[in-house]
Amino acid sequence: MRRNYHLFVLLFPVVFWLVCFFLLPLVSVFIYSFIERGTYGGVRWHFTLENYGRLFDGLYLGILWRSVSTALVCTAVCLLLGYPFAYYLARYRPKHRNILLLLVVVPFWTNFLIRTYAWILILRTEGLLNSLLGAVFPNWGPLELLNTPLAVQIGLVYGYLPFMILPLYAALEQLDMSLLEAAHDLGASPRRAFWHVTVPLSLPGILAGSMLVFIPTVGAFLTPDLLGGGKVSYIGNVIERQFKTARDWPFGSALSFMLMGIVLVGTVLYFRALQGGEDSQVS
Amino acid sequence: MKRILEVNIGLVYLFLYVPILAVVVFSFNSGEQISVWEGFTFGWYAKLFEDAALWRACRNSLMVAGVATVIATCIGTTAALAIERYRFRFRTALMRGLYLPIIIPDIVLAIALLIFYVQTPIPVGLVSVIIAHCVFNIAYVTIVVRARLQGYDNTLEEAARDLGANEWQTFWRITFPLIAPGIIGGALLAFTLSIDDFVITFFTAGVGYTTLSVHIYSLLKFGITPKINAISTMLLANSIVFILLFLWFQGGTSATQKQEV
Numbered sequence: 276m277r278r279n280y281h282l283f284v285l286l287f288p289v290v291f292w293l294v295c296f297f298l299l300p301l302v303s304v305f306i307y308s309f310i311e312r313g314t315y316g317g318v319r320w321h322f323t324l325e326n327y328g329r330l331f332d333g334l335y336l337g338i339l340w341r342s343v344s345t346a347l348v349c350t351a352v353c354l355l356l357g358y359p360f361a362y363y364l365a366r367y368r369p370k371h372r373n374i375l376l377l378l379v380v381v382p383f384w385t386n387f388l389i390r391t392y393a394w395i396l397i398l399r400t401e402g403l404l405n406s407l408l409g410a411v412f413p414n415w416g417p418l419e420l421l422n423t424p425l426a427v428q429i430g431l432v433y434g435y436l437p438f439m440i441l442p443l444y445a446a447l448e449q450l451d452m453s454l455l456e457a458a459h460d461l462g463a464s465p466r467r468a469f470w471h472v473t474v475p476l477s478l479p480g481i482l483a484g485s486m487l488v489f490i491p492t493v494g495a496f497l498t499p500d501l502l503g504g505g506k507v508s509y510i511g512n513v514i515e516r517q518f519k520t521a522r523d524w525p526f527g528s529a530l531s532f533m534l535m536g537i538v539l540v541g542t543v544l545y546f547r548a549l550q551g552g553e554d555s556q557v558s
Numbered sequence: 559m560k561r562i563l564e565v566n567i568g569l570v571y572l573f574l575y576v577p578i579l580a581v582v583v584f585s586f587n588s589g590e591q592i593s594v595w596e597g598f599t600f601g602w603y604a605k606l607f608e609d610a611a612l613w614r615a616c617r618n619s620l621m622v623a624g625v626a627t628v629i630a631t632c633i634g635t636t637a638a639l640a641i642e643r644y645r646f647r648f649r650t651a652l653m654r655g656l657y658l659p660i661i662i663p664d665i666v667l668a669i670a671l672l673i674f675y676v677q678t679p680i681p682v683g684l685v686s687v688i689i690a691h692c693v694f695n696i697a698y699v700t701i702v703v704r705a706r707l708q709g710y711d712n713t714l715e716e717a718a719r720d721l722g723a724n725e726w727q728t729f730w731r732i733t734f735p736l737i738a739p740g741i742i743g744g745a746l747l748a749f750t751l752s753i754d755d756f757v758i759t760f761f762t763a764g765v766g767y768t769t770l771s772v773h774i775y776s777l778l779k780f781g782i783t784p785k786i787n788a789i790s791t792m793l794l795a796n797s798i799v800f801i802l803l804f805l806w807f808q809g810g811t812s813a814t815q816k817q818e819v
Contacts, residue, residue, distance in 0.1 A: 281725065282644050286652075289637035289696060293655055296693050300670035307673055360570045363563040377805070382574050384804075385797040386754045388774050389790040393577030395782070396584065396593045403580055403593055433573065465559075494663025496757055501778060511665050518669050518761065528673070531666045538662060 308528035318524060326529035335513070335530075342510040343537065345424070346493035349431045353439035353488050354481065356432075361443035361480075362473075365450070376444065383437040391501050394430050395421060398502070422504030430498040435491060439484035446480025447473075479549060486545045493541075494534050510534055578794065585787035592784050602788035612789065615773035621684065622759075622769055623752035626691035631745045633692070634699025635737075641700070642707040659697045667693065668761035675762065682764030690762040691752045698751060699744035706740025739807045746804045750797065 308326055311319040329335065364375055382390060397403045398420040405417040420426055450473065458468040474481075496511030505512065510530065517527025580593075585603070589596030606612060640646075641653060659667060671690050680686055714736070718728045756771040763772060770793070777786050 277725075278644075282640060282646060285636040285640035285644075286646075288633040289640075289656075289700075290652070292633060292692060292696060293659075296671070296674070296689050297655075297659055297667075300667075300674035303673045303677060304666070304670045356566070356570055356573075359563050359566045363567050377801070378571065379574070381798065381801060382578070384750055384801045385578070386771070386774075386790075386793050388754075388756050388771055388778075389581065389793055390577065392774075392778055392786065392790065393581045395778070396580050396787075397577060399593065401591060401594055406594070433577065436570070436574070490661060491663065494665050496665045511663070514665055514669060518672060524673065527669060531669055534663055535666055542661060 304528045304531055307525050308532050310525050312523050312525050323525075326526045329526060330529060330533055338508050338510055338513055339533070341424075341507070342493055342495075345428060345431065345509065346489050346495075348428060349435065349492045350439075350485050350488045352428075352432050353436050354485065357436060357439040357443050357484065358481070361440050361447050364440075364444055365447035379437050379440050379444075383441070387434060387497065390434060391430055391498055394426065394433065394502055398426050398429075421502065422506050424503065424507050426502040427499045427507065427509070430502040431492050431495060434498060435488045438487040438491075442483040442487065443477065443480040446477040446483075450476055482545055482548050486541065489541055490538050493537055581787050581790045582794065584784065585791040587784060587787070590784065592782055592787060602785050603792075605785055606788055606792070609785070611768075612770075612773060615768045615770045618684070618768060619753055619770040622687050622691060623749050626688045626695055626752050627745050627749045629688070630692045630695030630699050630748050631741060634696045634744060634748075635703050635741055637696065637700045638703035638707055639733075642704055643712075656697050656700050659694045664694075664755075664757045665761075668758045671758070672761045682762070683767040686762045686764065687759050687767070687769070690758050691755060694755075694758070695748040695751060698747050699741075702744035702747060703737060703740045706737045706743075710736055742807045743804055746800055746807070750800050753796075 307318065309322055309324070311321045311323050311325070313319045330339075364372060364379075367375060395402070399405075400417045400419060400421070402421070404420065408415050409417070454472055454476070455468055458472050459465075463471065494511050495509060496515050499507065499509040499512050500515070503509070503512075510533075514527050514530050514534070517523045517530065521527075584593060584595070586598050586600070587595055588599035588601060637652075637656065641649060668690075671686070671693075675682055675686050680689070714732050715728055718732045719725075723731065754771065756775060759769050759772055760775065763769070768776070774786065774789060777783070777789075
């Protein structure tokens, strides 16, 4: 009886908070995605499937594709930059390794808004990159980089690179070096040992890092808003517009549910891949 | 091969730090342009002290982050204790449910709360933002405290009970001091996340209530001035202090754990 009482006291606050302020809001989004938009921005309580029908409009499919492909490119670039980085760091002298690691953690803890703004400083027409290029090549016309898809892509890679490096580092640091020595003794070339030993063993890190980069970038709102200047739309911006300016909350809700669906599919694939990796390691 | 790795590491650090350093350097620039160097000045920092709107936003941010951190730390710690110390039905469901606020894109959580607030009498502003911040902060605090609880054996607690201490005494004399570094670490993380949050605050604050992040966003949208470099530098300095505090507490934990072993 006492045990139950203790458990109730410990569990009640968290369950209450999650049900009231997380589950119920999500249920409201679900309901809103099936009702009609009112004439003056409100809602009319009539059941409709039209909000989901509109998602198959060519315009929104294009925006969806842009968001997903941008997130995939971002994940790939972060992996290509982050893997060699984490690999090198994991083998660095332990004394200085922590300082180098701290330098990766600092951006992780700093304000995302400011880190995004910093790229406005660099990429704008009178920005640092154009000043530098102008000083080296006097005849160079300024590059119009800000408010382009490239600026958004750079900003996203910059924003989420630490999220890739940290799990990769955690996986590579635990890697048992004697396995690589064994591969070498058995006649494997360094390249073969890398692809057949190091990469499979660091797979959990690769998958975790890819998840941590893909999920926030596919729904990103701030980076496209500030660096894309509203000229190129991503799903996060379209959702924001439905709630802030267009005031079409039901359609915004349907878009949000689709975004959650993409993230959910990603998460399921992640756990599948993780289990697949473990199975192949056992066999 | 080693050279390529070294070049890559150098480039990544440049990539990570050039933008941050640019902001810091240009916060001392006397020109009216945000990115054209003209001369050295502390002028923009002096201007910050006269900016009433900025200070109001700052006060709101500290208020929201402070209250949300206290609530989330209490709830997150009790949740971690329940998950690590008890076996109960729906335990796995609760563990998964606690990851959801972190996994779903923040814009979805933001609009979900916005729709929810419209249906309820919860006042929009300070209260709605605090409630929203607690949702993701509870999840993070639970993860950090659980990691700490997994790190030590509970024979000490059993010993205390054998010696006649009741549950309450055991918790405050044994469990709490042992997991305190985890709780402080979780609280520091929650506070930082709260101060830095923009998207969820932007949607749940309603009209007229601004935190520091929302204030910076409106400055970025409606007229960038060099003052923004000075605000950013102050926030960067603040983040670095918090990381060092967090690492100091976490570092302290691993050292004591080693001593125990």
